[in-house]
Amino acid sequence: MAHSYPLKCLLVKLVMAGDSSVGKTSILRRYVDDPDPSFIATIGIDFKIKTVTIDETMLKLQIWDTAGQERFHTLSVSYFRGAQGFVLVYDITNSDSFKNIEYWMKDILKREGEDVEIVLLGNKCDKEDARIVSKEKGEKLAWEYGIPFFETSAKTNINIDQAFSTLVETIYSKKASLQLATDDTVNLRESKGKDSCCNT
Numbered sequence: 001m002a003h004s005y006p007l008k009c010l011l012v013k014l015v016m017a018g019d020s021s022v023g024k025t026s027i028l029r030r031y032v033d034d035p036d037p038s039f040i041a042t043i044g045i046d047f048k049i050k051t052v053t054i055d056e057t058m059l060k061l062q063i064w065d066t067a068g069q070e071r072f073h074t075l076s077v078s079y080f081r082g083a084q085g086f087v088l089v090y091d092i093t094n095s096d097s098f099k100n101i102e103y104w105m106k107d108i109l110k111r112e113g114e115d116v117e118i119v120l121l122g123n124k125c126d127k128e129d130a131r132i133v134s135k136e137k138g139e140k141l142a143w144e145y146g147i148p149f150f151e152t153s154a155k156t157n158i159n160i161d162q163a164f165s166t167l168v169e170t171i172y173s174k175k176a177s178l179q180l181a182t183d184d185t186v187n188l189r190e191s192k193g194k195d196s197c198c199n200t
């Protein structure tokens, strides 16, 4: 019987980052649509799995939802290690969360170097009346960092899929060539057939 599995399956680690209450968990829940989250209660770190297919390749996204509170900062950044992509979030109604993007960027680049993909999200764009950070400011900051930018709403489901798709497609296009040569060293794991990472 001809197998129906795609030829390749790659594991991609993504991390949600940004200040407390900007909406990281809400964005992730909206994207993954998973009512039964995996939760490591003792350390307060949550992750979810979502599988997407690009071309003939399955990508198993392991998305870590870190805590934005200052007291968890050291713990949160410890989960940055080995990530290929970051969803960096601020709240358009909270200017501090926008100012702190600079520090989150430094944390990411300091730990993971330049070889990561990052997407910047200005979340809660459904709250136009309470807006403090203009869309232009968000666009300008993202342009300075050379990363994609979206204004999103986890509440009304604006641009959530688009933001993740952009991030994942960029990772896929850049890593696809590397993976053949370096495999695990770029933390993209390929497997085939019955024990594939995507056949869970």
Ligand SMILES: Nc1nc2c(ncn2[C@@H]2O[C@H](COP(=O)(O)OP(=O)(O)OP(=O)(O)O)[C@@H](O)[C@H]2O)c(=O)[nH]1
Binding pocket: 018, 019, 020, 021, 022, 023, 024, 025, 026, 027, 066, 067, 068, 069, 123, 124, 125, 126, 127, 152, 153, 154, 155, 156
């Ligand atoms: N109006 C509106 N509210 C949102 C949106 N996203 C999240 N919220 C609300 O903002 C609050 C914080 O959301 P969370 O998803 O818990 O934020 P977080 O970034 O995960 O917070 P930490 O876990 O403390 O880091 C909750 O009350 C959400 O319902 C959005 O797009 N629009």
